[in-house]
Amino acid sequence: MSGVTYERRLLTRDRGFGLLQKLWLIPWSFVLLLCAIAAVGYVALYSAGGGSAEPYAAKHALRFGFGLVLMLSIAMVDIRFIARLAWVGYATGIALLVLVLLHGNVGKGAQRWIDIGPLQLQPSELMKIMLVLGLAAWFQRASWERMGNLLFLIPPGLAVLLPVGLILKQPNLGTALITGMVGGAVFLAAGTRWWKFALAAGGVAVAAPIAYDHLHDYQRARITTFLDPESDPLGAGYNIIQSKIALGSGGLWGKGFLQGTQGHLNFLPEKQTDFIFTMIAEEFGLVGALAVLGLLSLVLVFCFAVALRCRHQFGRLIAVGLGTNFFLYVFVNVAMVTGSIPVGGVPLPLISHGGSAMLTTMLGFGLLISVYVHRDAEFASARD
């Protein structure tokens, strides 16, 4: 234990420790990492714009700048204050989901959003973060014994199922699945018994075929073309094939910046959003793709490192939940463009074009940094 750590702990104990000291505690190397990833996004979007900052890259930089401010502002907020407001956040998320079902705009792939001035907000993105907050607040004082109590687990279980159901109703299968999995990760980390997980998984296995019957045609088409993409090369499987061709033809070193033929000849649909990773992999090859994947992995590692270093359960659960959320974004997106899972319409965080996703991602990182800064904050301890 070095003297520095001890001093920090003292600072943290003092409720009034100042803004400047908090700024000092911010993990700037992590902020730099985020900037690097956003820069990769700028380069890729510059290429997707046909070698021009318009219409994507310039906006991307602007949004990231705005997101940075948001993130750092949230990072300054005391984590205990956030914990007290967690349920308010959760309720707001649910309210927005209901609102969007009643009044939202429906886009392609049935992602629903609300227009707030120039911004489009997808409440389902916000909901994932609010769910993590809500669950973490519920579990923060739960002891191991308490976690064994089934009755104790029912309210948070419902808290997961409610938004999942609402998102399914939109209908947005991909996001609903991700939301469920994020909730599951928090449950797991909080100490839910393994056999209860096995039971839940069994339930899902039974429910899935029934759910399949209720899926929309386009969602079914995604699953069937995933199983045999070559079956309908100009139909729903077209995107996957084109994406794989683009990736594969990129080779080891890529075709060079702005030289990707698949992307620039418009083979790739939505190359600025869902298929941005394909652009990168085509132009910068396996080396570039792995480098980007490496940068994204570092973010994940940071999330888990924060979780392990945090001294209060609330922060730990938030870090695990947000980390899992980030992981799922990246995994679903990259797996989708490599033809490993059905097309899900999930953007690549910090890289894809899109304001709502950028904002919610940065909001999440703001919370994460707040956890890091206040990792030694005092919470009431576990109860039975």
Next chain:
Amino acid sequence: MRLWRRAERRIGSGKPGWSGFQGVRREEERRRGVFTRRTLLLGAGQLGLFGFLASRLYRLQSEEGERYATLAEENRVSARLIPPPRGRILDRNGQVVAGNQLNWRALLVAEQTQDVAATLDTFSRIVPLTEQERARIERELRRRRRFVPVAVREFLSWEDMARIEVNAPDLPGILIDVGTTRLYPEGEHLSHLVGYVAPPAERDMDGDPLLELPGIRVGRAGIERHHDLLLRGRAGAVQLEVNAVGRVIRELDRREGVPGQDVQLSVDAGLQKALRGRIEEGTSVVVMDARNGEVLAMASQPSFDPNVFNAGVSAAQWRQWTSNRATPLINKATNGLYAPGSTFKMIVGLAGLEARVVAPGDRVFCPGHMDLGDTRFHCWQRHGHGSLDLRGAVKLSCDVYFYEIARRVGIDRIAAMANRFGLGVDLDIELPGTKRGLVPTRAWRQAQGKPWNLGDTIVHGIGQGFYQLTPLQLATMTARLATGRAVQPHLTRMVGGKPGRGGRPEDWPSLGIPERDLKLMREGMWAVVNEPGGTALGARLPPALGVMAGKTGSVQVRRVSREQRERGFKAENQPREWRPHALFVAFAPYDNPLYAVSVVVEHGMSGAGAAAPLARDAMVEVFNRLRPAPGQRVAEAGR
């Protein structure tokens, strides 16, 4: 040590208290232990899945990379633009004056050949290409994207096509295709109005993808240029899936373009041709519908064949056009600048009447000259006209009478009146580059740093001096005199089947000049043509057609000195380019004006002798072609 610190902290915060400490600590440890284990498990799993993605990327990009690279090569969706047919230009009777004809041509698609230069070498062994053609092709290839075809040779003959087809295997990237090219059936007769088209230059590239297509033309002059966007239409596109050798496998998507719209002109092609057959070099004639400003004919001699521009103008041809002193490329009706001479006298008269410096009955005695200080201003009639009123002064074109009015009213009020009649202002006709001309004012002269003298005013009272007006402006002036409305000349009658602007007389506002004043001027013009002693008595219309009113004019192009005048100056004896220009403006019928005409004959000597007969012939031609049959409404004439 660590435990101790934590214990210390708890004591410090004092929350659970000593008694519960052991239990709380154990509980917290256990919870944390579970959390750490499970978090590590989750993290490892997630990183493992990233590892799976990495291995997947490795398989796709490294192991199977080559296979996919081949697929990418083969997999070309080729987007091709479909050029819309360029809109036609029709005359007022629906006769095509600018249409499209088929054009067989050889194109080169750079991305379909390994070696562009080799293909071109082979091509020029089959169909010889000149150095310039080769340079143009290479320039266009550099400028365009690799999948956009570039025209190698247009207007292929059947033999050339056959030879290219036979050698097709040696000509990768070359394809034969049929396009359209512009055809002007009336040739040089309408070229000043219709204009012409040419391949777009760099500065024409306005972002319209259509302009990248091989063989596309843009309007360069006249109506073709003014209405270029309407005529051009919008490109359609097909998305084709093609294989590695460029064969089309299937059509993926098709967006139809918008064909260019037809433009119908107010011009009568037959009338135009007839007039051009009558006139000589340096002459221009404008015939307008006085009621609504529609231009019925606008002839300028000499002219050029617009079809030549299609295939590109040779340097020799261009030199011949530009070095010709008769300027065939310039439309003299809109860009020739002349002093109006006596045809301007009605404007001076109206300015005088409006300013009340002269009354219709005011008589002026013309002794043949007017003295101002020691300068003497001559009347064209050396012996003088004697005592005249305003009507008689117009009829006989007495200079002294108008010197006197000009002296009284001043140059600025004359200029203001001239502007109201469309002189020296931009008439906004659909012919790019049309001249605005010049009507001098005191301020204009002073801006040049020179004073305006009373003598200048007097000279300008008879339409001589600094004036620079176009025949089109003179015709407009005449139409406004005849109708009292501020009609503007225009050429577009219909666009895409819809009427253009200003087709009805009511579309044009009144000039705001008392009908009494206008009537007096018209009476004077009637007398010019129809009363014994009028300056253009010989230009009467055949009685069956109606009555024409007009005004002669002739303007010196060189100053005549006193000595020359005293030695018995005779313009006829001068070299041609020193002889005065002849002008005539007219409208008919006198009692219900339908048509206005202006004629300018460069170096034609006298308005009555050279210009008036042409104006009469133009009127006769117009009446014969357009005059409504009895009982038919005037407004429907000529539809």
